[in-house]
Amino acid sequence: MSLTKKILIALALGVIVGIGLSFSSPDLFHGVNKYALEPVGQIFLNLIMMIVVPIVFVSIVLGTAGLGDPAKLGRIGMQTIVFYLVTTAIALSIGLGVGYLLEPGKAGVFDTSNADYSAESPPPIMETLVNIIPSNPLEAMTSGDMLQIIAFAIFIGVALAVLGEKTAGIYRLFEQANDILIFLVNGIMRTAPYGAFALIASAIGDAGLDALGSMFMYMVAVILSLIIHGAVTYSLAIKGIGKASPLKFYKEFFPAMSVAFSTSSSSATLPVSMKMAQERLGVKKSISSFVQPLGATINMDGTAIMQAVATVFIAQVYAISLGFNDILMIILTATLASIGTAGVPGVGLIMLSMVLKQIGLPVEGIALIIGVDRLLDMLRTSLNITGDATCAYIISEHDKRIESKKSKSKI
Structure with missing residues (x-):
């Protein structure tokens, strides 16, 4: 049986067990969760997180060195950032449109008297940009600061590319390290069905059907927006720019989407x-190694959709109308915040609190959506990493076409 089928079966069984546990007594759920589901899920997460920093660092060094020409690196970097910013803005627009269409937060339906949420303050965007350059690369690696790790790896990769034969031995060492890490990834993926089962069963059992029922329309709005963005925006990019079949793309990439669904972490996936x-x-290793780690840090289309729908939902719950300027401010603030808050824990809710403050909505409204946020986080993480892969794929295909034209012109 293929790994994809095993993960699908594990997810289905996890949903069934999670629903069953939600109907059981709290003592039974906590016992099963504490002594079975949580340990298995955490072991799987730890196995993946164990190799995230090494594989990001090694991959970006090899990817940057493999691109060779610093001008080419700059071109690909610009294409990547533009793609991420444009798709994030589109995702926000879709979320806002669906939110207004379905009206998930009609005034008077939800009790806001006990809603309470303490918003964390994100670092200023200029501070985030300045801190991209690590003062201590080893500290950045131990703390898992992805932007700093990426920056340091790019410097090393550029140096290897410029020095060429002088550092051939070091380059070979990085290639061997990459082989070791890929071997470990293959081994860890064999445990993915068990981890996926445990994580989804724990999440659904913990949320409970009562929370799911009361927030049903909000969940429908978020899920519908995610599906539209994946089925339309990414499919058009894959078909129009990548010149490939979207169905084949999703079929081949599905195992990664399922892991993202179960872990709720772009970095872990x-x-x-x-x-x-x-x-x-068939994405070129040099491009994949640069584009996808960067996307896992700053590209958050799924999170952007959640923010858009949640903003409309909270405005409707509190019976506060949003004007055209507010809509534009939501799109602008959330798009810029996706880079400004990169790498901050709980980034989705922090970004949402920024948006709510910017347009004068009560931050306490976030408390209404926290109960189902864990389940929706699974879906939006799957969309996030799909966007990263879409960007890597279309840039890789474009680069292949450029190289093909050059080779033909030489002939």
């Missing part, structure tokens, strides 16, 4: 998503 992109989708 990164080793798997890079493996799927390179081996199944």
Whole structure:
């Protein structure tokens, strides 16, 4: 049986067990969760997180060195950032449109008297940009600061590319390290069905059907927006720019999407998503190694959709009308915040609190959506990493066409 089928079966069984546990007594759920589901899920997460920093660092060094020409690196970097910003703005627009269409937060339906949420303050965007350059690369690696790790790896990669034969031995060492990490990824993926089962069963059992029922329309609005963005925006990019079949793309990339669904972490899924992109989708290793780690840090289309729908939902709950200027401010603030808050824990809710403050909505409204946020986080993480792979794929295909034209012109 293929790994994809095993993960699908595990997810289905996890949903069934989670629903069953939600009907059981709290003592039974806490016992099963504490002594079975949580340990298995946490072991799986730890196995993946164990190799995230090494694989990001090694992959970006090899990817940057493989691109060779610093001008080419700059061109690909610009294409990547533009793609991420444009798709984030589109995702926000879709979320706002669906939110207004379905009206998930009609005034008077929800009790806001006990709603309470303490918003964390994100770092200023200029501070985030300045801190991209690590003062201590080793500290950045131990703390898992992805932007700083990416920056340091790019510097090393550029140096290897410029020095060429002088550092051939070091480059070979990085290639051997990459082989070791890919071997570990292959081994860890064998445990993915068990981890996926435990994580989804725990999440659904913990949320409970009562929370799901009361927030049903909000969940429908978020899920519908995610589906539209994946089925329309990414499919058009894959078909129009990548010149490929979207159905084939999703089929080949599905194992990474399922891991993202169960872990709710773009960073944790990164080793798997890079493996799927390179081996199944044929993305050039040098481009995948640069574009996908960067996307896992700053590209958050799924999170942007949640913010858009949640903003409309909270405005409707509190019977506060949003004007055209407010809509534009939501799109602008959330798009810029996706880079400004990169790498901050709980980034989705922090970004949402920024948006709510910017347009004068009560931040306490976030308390209404926290109960189902964990389940929706699974879906939006799957969309996030799909966007990263889409960007890597279309840039890789474009680069292949450029190289093909150059080779033909020489002939």
